Amino acid sequence: GAGVSQSPSNKVTEKGKDVELRCDPISGHTALYWYRQSLGQGLEFLIYFQGNSAPDKSGLPSDRFSAERTGGSVSTLTIQRTQQEDSAVYLCASSPRVAGRGETQYFGPGTRLLVL
């Protein structure tokens, strides 16, 4: 079946603009994660959605970052008033079962964001 898909693959934006990054998880997967991969910070957790529970937003670096998951499927990560330090690869992952713990996370190809 289809894997996790993300769009766009690459995004170039100007400082101060808002951007939206999209993630389509594997069908039927109840858990969805966003991570950020940057040269300076490595791979960092951003946010986690599990079923109908309140999301774990503990990794969001500032209030310029937000995410939503509609209908328990597609997720959008929004970065407002982008800054150059937001330049990174944004990775989305999903996992199959409600319990979440220890489940393998399946990753998408990522969106490379460049803020000029």
Place this chain on the structure above:
Amino acid sequence: AQTVTQSQPEMSVQEAETVTLSCTYDTSESDYYLFWYKQPPSRQMILVIRQEAYKQQNATENRFSVNFQKAAKSFSLKISDSQLGDAAMYFCAHTGTASKLTFGTGTRLQVTL
């Protein structure tokens, strides 16, 4: 807080030889899971192997195996009969009570002829 340390930024191995990538971690939890992910230039993270901490038996997937030393908090990855397609970044990762993954800084593996 959990931490994962990969002390080898780069490793090189000849085709058909064996290489071991190191990983240590720190956690206060007794129930947790460890992973090795591979990231080729295409950027997509691919699961290589998964280990449940409560299982003493080391996980194995074809040419990939781990040496899990729970007391030492060590989780190394052994790649046997290395192939050109094994060249990639390898990340060690941990998850516990919180479902998020905590990653190490990665090891870039080069495979030479």
